[in-house]
Amino acid sequence: MTGKTFDYAPAPESRAVVDLASSYGLFINGEFTAGAGSASFKTINPATEEVLAEVTEAGEADVDRAVSAARRAYERVWDPVPGRERAKYLFRIARIVQERSRELAVTESLDNGKPIRESRDGDLPLVAAWFFYYAGWADKLGHAGLGTEPRPLGVAGQVIPWNFPLMMLAWKIAPALATGNTVVLKPAETTPLTALLFAEICQQADLPAGVVNILTGAGPTGQALVTHAGVDKVAFTGSTAVGRGIARSLAGTDKRLTLELGGKAANVVFDDAPLDQAVEGIVNGIFFNQGHVCCAGSRLLVQESVAEDVLERLKARMATLRVGDPLDKNTDVGAINSAAQLARIRELSDTGDAEGAERWSAPCTLPDHGFWFAPTIFTGVTQAHRIAREEIFGPVLSVLTFRTPAEAVAKANNTPYGLSAGVWTEKGSRILWMADQLRAGVVWANTFNKFDPASPFGGYKESGYGREGGRHGLAGYLR
């Protein structure tokens, strides 16, 4: 290849498909309603800082109202109705998600900052697939290996993060409804919009009132929800610090709890790996979704003999990443979700410099407005560095090296987290040995960041407990 390469022309996805209201109420008992208090907040487009809509901040009275509605719906409608009928509602929801998928994808990219390529080709297909998958379980629960007549728990209080807003909603709501529970769900405060559109979808599907309730708000709303006496089951996805607090506040109660928390995954590259594929996997592992991924491959462990080669190829590949407008169909890396998250990424990266690691960032022009962070790697990282131990939740990769498989395993497992791990090698027996040794709930071998509703997902150690997805995902909602 010589000389010039073609440059990309802008290829923006149209916003015309999205028609947002200027303000949204809470979705309780099948309808949008004003909050008991007057508190509200604005949700913005992190790529431009433009205000997208005004959203209600639910208080304790609203939580109480939503939990009561969910309880009534559980007792009068959702528990008595046969599984095959519950299934049909879930199939309806899956279909409407597919019908409105472009609108939902564009809204997701607007509110979250993620590239339209990912929301369109990743998040939305998985959302529909999740509802389809669990719809099929609703009338087969006696065959799931959880007893012949498993029973729902009752009202589920669910709190989800901002990194995959609608997908996390689907991971939570689909299995809860399939198993006969009703739901009060709180989306993250920076990404409430697709959850509110999902409330409309529940209306279009004629889902009985109160089966799904959506409360917008921040931490205090979530805390009020998970500690509400009428909630039988809490499902949380988010940071380990918050998850730990929830586990503490549920101690001594009868509430059931599943937690999907942070990670610091090792992505292990052996010297016999197909290096170009491995580099794609490294890039996908840490720069997918701006690194806002709990299972991100944020620690690269590369065998010393190929470290220089891998880093050279990695930098060359990173230089081609297109960072910018999330609605541009050619964009690879979008906006950081919020000013607060950007500040955290900057702070932790600065400790990388301060502790003696060497920073390299992809050469790219960042937009003037909004929240941006260039894809970055740190080399010369040791296991004691904060950037090797703490979850950055951004497009920042810490590179460490190893000599032997045993050393790779020791370093990979040297973390309180245990959500995921990656292995790159051509040797089958080594893949199986590594998969066996790694203390992580998901091991991707010669691939990374793959998700499927049939595949259980969840962590070891301080990455939480319980599994979402697959037959295993039913267990957290049945007794």
Add this chain to the structure above:
Amino acid sequence: MSSSDRVDVRKTYKLYVGGAFPRSESGRSYVISDSRGRFLANAAQASRKDGRDAVVAARKAQPSWARRTPYNRGQVLYRAAEVMEDRREQFVEQLRAAEGVGQRKADAYLDAAVDRWVWYAGWADKVAQVLGGANPVAGPYFNLSVPEPTGVVAVMAPADPLLGLVSVVAPAIVTGNTVVVVASRPHPLPAVTLGEVLATSDLPGGVVNVLTGSATEIAPWLASHRDVDALDLSGVDADTDGPDLAHDLEAAAAETLTRVRRPEPGADWLRTPGLDRLSWTLETKTVWHPVGV
């Protein structure tokens, strides 16, 4: 056999930690009485240091125990049943003395305890097929879920001194976990004897560690211990341990996201168990690999 003027050789009841039978490092003991209040023995009163030593032993033993083949672990558990059956009279006598039950009831509990070992022994090489398996993902990927032991399990044993104890220990270790168990405080002698059974059943030292003493004293140190992966509160009883212990232990365990199984007052240990005592100390690991030529 024994002539009336012979003086019995009595046994000192000690802890069972790391395959050895130490006294409590604290030098303390407490009196065990039979159901009529008569002196039976002095049992070691384990301290928090004993608890930590037991966790160290359990952690050290765990990887190699988990690496044994399931077939081998199954045989070791079956061996425990054999040796226990062999000691039937001793256990029955201890149960009668401890709980004041008749021969028939003590026999029934001993039978059930031996059978429970056999039941769980058989699960060793079957549980992965029942709880794991291939996942039909929508793409060209091999995708397999397997259950793995979570690691070190700290157990507050139920008041039922033998059957309850076996019912909580056997399912934890058969899958490759190791255990630190705090025996029933009023009736610890069957637990110590069980330790002797395990020590002669080819179970590697440290896989099961038995502490006698007070759960209220030792459990908080186990619950907050960073090397404990799961905490079984089955035996915690609000009536005898106070209303706050279960809450406090669960809250302490939350600091490291230790898996917690809540108290089970009034559990019927004679009932054939389900899978849940196996599954709660297991992690599910899912492995993906592309399929292609």
